[in-house]
Amino acid sequence: MIKAKDLVKDFGLRRAVNGVSFEVEKGTVLGFLGPNGAGKTTTIRMVAGFLPPTEGSILVKGIDVARDPVAAQKSIGYMPETTPLYEDMTVSGFLRFLAEVRGFRGTERNNRVDYAIERCFLQPVRNQTVDTLSKGYRQRTCLAQTLLHDPDILLLDEPTEGLDPNQKQVVREMIKEMAAERVVMLSTHVLEEVEAICTRAIIISAGKVVADDTPAALKERSSKYNAVTLSAEGKEIVPTLEKLPNIGKVQSLENGKIVAFPKTGKSIAADILGAAQRHKWKVSDIKVDEGRLDDVFRQITTTEDTKKKEVA
Ligand SMILES: Nc1ncnc2c1ncn2[C@@H]1O[C@H](COP(=O)(O)OP(=O)(O)OP(=O)(O)O)[C@@H](O)[C@H]1O
Ligand SMILES: [Mg+2]
Numbered sequence: 001m002i003k004a005k006d007l008v009k010d011f012g013l014r015r016a017v018n019g020v021s022f023e024v025e026k027g028t029v030l031g032f033l034g035p036n037g038a039g040k041t042t043t044i045r046m047v048a049g050f051l052p053p054t055e056g057s058i059l060v061k062g063i064d065v066a067r068d069p070v071a072a073q074k075s076i077g078y079m080p081e082t083t084p085l086y087e088d089m090t091v092s093g094f095l096r097f098l099a100e101v102r103g104f105r106g107t108e109r110n111n112r113v114d115y116a117i118e119r120c121f122l123q124p125v126r127n128q129t130v131d132t133l134s135k136g137y138r139q140r141t142c143l144a145q146t147l148l149h150d151p152d153i154l155l156l157d158e159p160t161e162g163l164d165p166n167q168k169q170v171v172r173e174m175i176k177e178m179a180a181e182r183v184v185m186l187s188t189h190v191l192e193e194v195e196a197i198c199t200r201a202i203i204i205s206a207g208k209v210v211a212d213d214t215p216a217a218l219k220e221r222s223s224k225y226n227a228v229t230l231s232a233e234g235k236e237i238v239p240t241l242e243k244l245p246n247i248g249k250v251q252s253l254e255n256g257k258i259v260a261f262p263k264t265g266k267s268i269a270a271d272i273l274g275a276a277q278r279h280k281w282k283v284s285d286i287k288v289d290e291g292r293l294d295d296v297f298r299q300i301t302t303t304e305d306t307k308k309k310e311v312a
Pocket of ligand 2: 040041042081157
């Protein structure tokens with residue numbers, strides 16, 4: 001559905017995107033992650049056909065986006081970082097207007113507007129003017145306009161930015177539903193969103209792809225993956241654990257708990273419980289860490305430069 005190859009975008013002397021390649025198949029919800037200024041918006045705008053790449057190519061359903069953006073855009077619904085909304089139009093008036101821009105007239109136009117309103121649960125505000133909408137409804141109106149021409153590909157730039165937790169949840173559910181028969185590519189800073197709705201995550205940093213995997217596989221790269229936190233009473237617990245072959249570092253926390261990290265990311269819970277039995281420790285609590293995406297994000301995107309700044 002989307003084939004991006006060796007994308008480069010220069011703004012003057014600044015290289016915002018530096019050799020980004022990816023392919024996306026139907027049914028994928030691709031999360032695009034990265035620090036501020038990493039190049040997410042720039043990449044999405046190039047895929048959407050609103051920004052020509054300096055180098056590289058993008059095919060959308062086989063159509064070269066740079067060569068024929070209008071044809072490619074027939075298959076694309078794009079929600080920019082900030083969607084321009086016409087403040088004095090009503091929600092349905094705004095959607096009707098955009099449906100007409102897309103070339104729909106009469107019953108066809110009305111059906112498409114009704115469909116978008118229904119899918120984004122905008123019925124309660126359909127006759128309200130845009131300037132009176134709450135942020136959640138504004139965001140959903142932006143999302144609704146992407147659906148008017150029933151595109152196969154949705155490109156959503158930070159679709160849940162600035163929403164309260166309930167609204168975030170509502171919008172995520174809507175995206176999940178839309179994804180069933182489409183490709184969705186969304187950018188976000190909310191890592192729990194990636195875990196909740198994305199089937200794949202690409203992390204970009206300083207214009208380059210630094211990771212491309214499922215959220216679950218990414219979490220396994222966390223230094224805390226399979227670490228075991230334990231509350232136990234007994235003799236020589238820390239030195240004994242340190243001697244176990246699969247265990248690397250062992251830390252005693254201020255609250256009396258002990259954390260053991262695996263050497264190679266392997267499961268070490270059974271080894272620890274075995275040792276506890278042999279040495280007759282009284283274990284009152286044991287927890288295995290499943291890894292955290294925010295740790296991985298930090299591990300991967302913290303450059304030498306930012307590390308130095310943090311130290312300073
Ligand atoms: N039109 C432009 N002219 C000049 N520089 C630009 C332009 N658009 C983006 N940039 C620069 O390109 C780099 C990438 O920006 P981009 O907006 O793609 O980042 P982003 O990953 O979307 O960041 P954020 O998470 O803050 O939205 C930044 O350094 C930005 O300042
Ligand atoms: Mg952005």
